[in-house]
Amino acid sequence: MALMTQYLWDVALPVTAIAFVLGIVLVNVLFSNRSRAVAWEHLDIVGVESKTSQLSWLRAILTSPATTARRVQHGYSAFCRRKSLPFAIPSIWTGGAVVVLPPSLLHLLNRPDSELAAVPAQLASIQLPYMFKDPDIYENVIHFDAVRRIMSQKNLDAMAADASEEIEAAFRHYWDSQLKEGEWTTMNNWDACGSVVTRIAMRSLIGAPLCRDEKLLRLLECHGNAVLLGTVGINCMPPFLRPWLGPLVGLRAKYYQAQCLKIMVPFIENKIRIQGHMRNDAEAPVDFLQALIARCAKAGPDQMAPSKIALRILALSTMSFMGMAYVFAHIVLDMYGSPSRDDFVSGLEAECRQVSEANGGLGCKDAVASLYRVESALRESMRFSDFSATNLSRDVAADEFDVGNGVMLPKGVRVVFPTLSIHHDSAFYDNASQYDAFRFSRQFEGPKDEVEKQKGERDSITANNKSFLAFGYGRHACPGRWYAAQVLKQMLAYLVLNYDIEVIDKRPTRQAILNIILPPTEMKIRVRHK
Incomplete structure (x- = not known):
């Protein structure tokens, strides 16, 4: 009984909990990506082997805490710097993907909050709702x-x-x-x-x-x-x-x-x-x-x-x-x-x-x-x-937001800029x-x-x-x-x-x-x- 109890606490319960969490994450990824499938069709995604593979998305999201900075740098070199195009990276931060915009689109930060909202994205960056009791x-x-x-x-x-x-x-x-x-x-x-x-x-x-x-x-x-x-x-x-x-x-x-x-x-x-x-x-x-x-x-x-x-x-x-x-x-x-x-x-x-x-x-x-x-x-x-690989985060507040090159982002998508990559770009410095x-x-x-x-x-x-953000x-x-x-x-x-x-x-x-x-x-x- 003691061995069984020890096994239950040390192995069975943690494995069950992890499986449960992974299952919920997978379901979340399925619905999240289906609802935004149109946006992903027109975007290159760094870190996912197949856009249609939910297991590939799940793996990429779960590994994002350790790989986000590398993926941003890779995407910046491949798409932003060479083609001035946006790309997406899977991120557990949003439970789906984050769209990374090239520096040529920095002017979009001057769009009204009814189109690109700053406050919700910034609150999600520093999580103040969980740190301060008074909203x-x-x-x-x-x-x-x-x-x-x-x-x-x-x-x-x-x-x-x-x-x-x-x-x-x-x-x-x-x-x-x-x-x-x-x-x-x-x-x-x-x-x-x-x-x-x-x-x-x-x-x-x-x-x-x-x-x-x-x-x-x-x-x-x-x-x-x-x-x-x-x-x-x-x-x-x-x-x-x-x-x-x-x-x-x-x-x-x-x-x-x-x-x-x-x-x-x-x-x-x-x-x-x-x-x-x-x-x-x-x-x-x-x-x-x-x-x-x-x-x-x-x-x-x-x-x-x-x-x-x-x-x-x-x-x-x-x-x-x-x-x-x-x-x-x-x-x-x-x-x-x-x-x-x-x-x-x-x-x-x-x-x-x-x-x-x-x-x-x-x-x-x-x-x-x-x-x-x-x-x-x-x-x-x-x-x-x-201090960060990406910054200047915004959430799409309009029903659709046009970032050019045929890419229309639906409401709720989070966009960021690759500030670290920009600061280390030999084209600027x-x-x-x-x-x-x-x-x-x-x-x-x-x-x-x-x-x-x-x-x-x-x-x-x-x-x-x-070039300095x-x-x-x-x-x-x-x-x-x-x-x-x-x-x-x-x-x-x-x-x-x-x-x-x-x-x-x-x-x-x-x-x-x-x-x-x-x-x-x-x-x-x-x-x-x-």
């Missing part, structure tokens, strides 16, 4: 109105001063406290960069002194990691299982949310009281939290609950953690792990010192805007170490497989008169560009990209001015789950003061 946080995104007001180009000067102060304080707290004069200290690169980024991002979102509350900052990091890991896990589930298993995966993120709210809510309540006593905007400078409170007040009393405002900040902080920490951790590895490290670092340091001396520091918009080499190094890292910190600034170096002629051609990191493209490009780019430039400038860095480990081959390129979280660096 108003992700369905009624009024917090982005505050982002557009405070983190816009016209407000960069005020944000630069605050960021400069917090960058110095954060590096001193997290890095300098571990360093000894003249000696090398080993750190985990992901943790060291993530701690600094979290604190600086919270300075912008909630302000001092709460941005320096260590308990809150650690909880925010745990929350960000829970959302990131939960998102990957849920996206790897068949869609029909998500309503049952998704809430379980999201419990960890919701636990950390509750812990964060215990600290944030009293602070926000006090902010609301103070703001209520203000008679005009001149009594105090408007920071992000003040702007968010004002926007929530305009939206109605139900939006003024301190817990709801705190959740909106948490949603934004998670995006900052997932985005800015990824970028900053990778530029350290890209630049300091490059064979040309010494040339890159000395060139950046020379520029930073010259600009800092000319402007009395790097705490103003004009100074940061003059860091052309720094911007180039940052932009190159975002190109070289893209010479030596695209190499990190070149000065790729975007080198052409503007040289005799002053020649540089002046080319100034109008300089392409900013935040500009819409068909890190901040999105078109109507739904990242609204906080000016702030993010400025802060990352300030952080990199502070780094090269104050620290010597060596990458200890050999850079591992980049791994992907579905379209997400996983960060090398175990990489170590050695750091010492200059």
Whole structure:
């Protein structure tokens, strides 16, 4: 009996469960593909041996978490680059297929949401419905109105001063406290960069002194990691299982949310009281939290609950953690792990010192805007170490959507763009497989008169560009990209001015789950003061 029971738990039940799931997936694939058969007739499909073989589709869908990035690259080379044609890949993300569009169709991102809808596809990318209990946080995104007001180009000067102060304080707290004069200290690169980024991002979102509350900052990091890991896990589930298993995966993120709210809510309540006593905007400078409170007040009393405002900040902080920490951790590895490290670092340091001396520091918009080499190094890292194989996802909202070449996509089909492949395309970038910190600034170096002629051609990191898509493209490009780019430039400038860095480990081959390129979280660096 004991052996039979053990066999039941160890073998029979798991096999039965797997067979049951595979059966449901197969049925789902059958109906999904039949309903969209017309679309697949006119599309090349990468990863399926036969369009009409349901077993081939099932196998391709189940292996998609490990093969999506390779399939996208293969399809891009075969169809997008050579023929400017779309193609499809099987994906467990949708339970069917995802259509990958060539860069020549980027203009479609400017079509109205009634034709190509951004929000449903973006929610499916980060799975916020399973991470946040209140649907108003992700369905009624009024917090982005505050982002557009405070983190816009016209407000960069005020944000630069605050960021400069917090960058110095954060590096001193997290890095300098571990360093000894003249000696090398080993750190985990992901943790060291993530701690600094979290604190600086919270300075912008909630302000001092709460941005320096260590308990809150650690909880925010745990929350960000829970959302990131939960998102990957849920996206790897068949869609029909998500309503049952998704809430379980999201419990960890919701636990950390509750812990964060215990600290944030009293602070926000006090902010609301103070703001209520203000008679005009001149009594105090408007920071992000003040702007968010004002926007929530305009939206109605139900939006003024301190817990709801705190959740909106948490949603934004998670995006900052997932985005800015990824970028900053990778530029350290890209630049300091490059064979040309010494040339890159000395060139950046020379520029930073010259600009800092000319402007009395790097705490103003004009100074940061003059860091052309720094911007180039940052932009190159975002190109070289893209965080996803595909991005800019949209769902077809119209009954039919014409993408050209006889391809009509039915309602509900998800489309994406192969951003990683575009960023590594030699048609757009010479030596695209190499990190070149000065790729975007080198052409503007040289005799002053020649540089002046080319100034109008300089392409900013935040500009819409068909070959650089890190901040999105078109109507739904990242609204906080000016702030993010400025802060990352300030952080990199502070780094090269104050620290010597060596990458200890050999850079591992980049791994992907579905379209997400996983960060090398175990990489170590050695750091010492200059």
